[in-house]
Amino acid sequence: MMMTKILLPCIMLFTLSNAQSSIDQDMDGVPDDRDLCLNTPFLNEVNDKGCSTNTLIFPEERDNGSLDVSIGYGFSNNEDLIERDTQHTTKFQISYYLNNWSYSLRTGYFSADDDNGMQDTTLKIKRKFKLNKSLKIGLGVGVKLPTYDFAGNNTDYTIYGSVVYYPKSALSIFSGTSYTFMNDDEIITPLQDINTFYAGSGYFFTRNVYANVAYSYAESKFVTNDPSHSILSTLFYKINDKWFVTLSYSHELAEDLKNSVNIKFGYSVW
16 A cells, blocks of 8 residues: 555656656647747747747748749549530649749640640739738739630730738638639620639648638629639648649539549749
8 A cells, every 4th residue: 555655646747747748839849848949830840949940831922032833734524514524634834932922824735525725824923912920912913815726815814812811820711802804706605804702711730731621703704604603622732842732622513513623743943
C-alpha cells in the first residue's frame, strides 16, 4: 500500500510532464516548452525554435517578382447527352507577380465529338489591395482574344472584382464577380453581356494542403439560355518550393447535370 502511494504521484507527475512538453498550441510542429515564438500564424513556415521564416501562400498571392508556368487537363460532360457533349481540354497558363500586381496569359486546345481547335486566349491584369492582415480585395481587367476559329468570334473585354477574408489564419471566406462585354457577331441567336458571381469558403488542413467549396452563378452569352448554377470544389497541394498541383470539380445544378474535372501542375520558375 505504501509503495502504491509513492508510485502513483510519480506516475501522474511523469504523465503530466510529458503532456505539457508535447503541447503545441500554435500547431507549428515545435512544442511550447521549446517554442521561442508562440502563436505564429498557421500559414508560416518556422525554424527549429518555432519562429517564422516564410509565409506559405498561394502562387497567385505572391508579389515579389515570381514567374509561374502551368499546364493542365480538363474533362467535361453532360450526363444526359454524354456522347454529344463530352469534351477534353489541354490548358496552358503563364503568370507573373510583382508588387501586388499579377499578369497572366491563359489558352488551351479542346477536342469534342463534333469540333476541336484552339480556345480563346485570355490576357488578364489584376491589382491586389491589402486592407489589413485579414482582408484583401482584388480588381482586374482582361481581354479575350478570338483564337477560337469560329464565324463571328471577336475580342471581348472583362472586368473583375474579388474579396478574401481570413477570420482565422487557416480559414478563408471569399467571393467575386466579373462582367464581360461581348463583341461577337450575332449569327443565329441574340447575344448579351455576361455577368458571373461566386462565393465560398476554404480551409488549410495542413501548411501544404488547402481545399475549398463554392457556389457559382454565370449567365450565358445567348439570350435564350438560362443562367447556370454550379457547385465548385478545389484542392490545392504544394509539393515543394517549386511544384504545386490543383484538382478541381464542378457540378452544374440544372437539368443538364453538366460535370467537369480539371487537374493542373504548376512550376515556379523563380
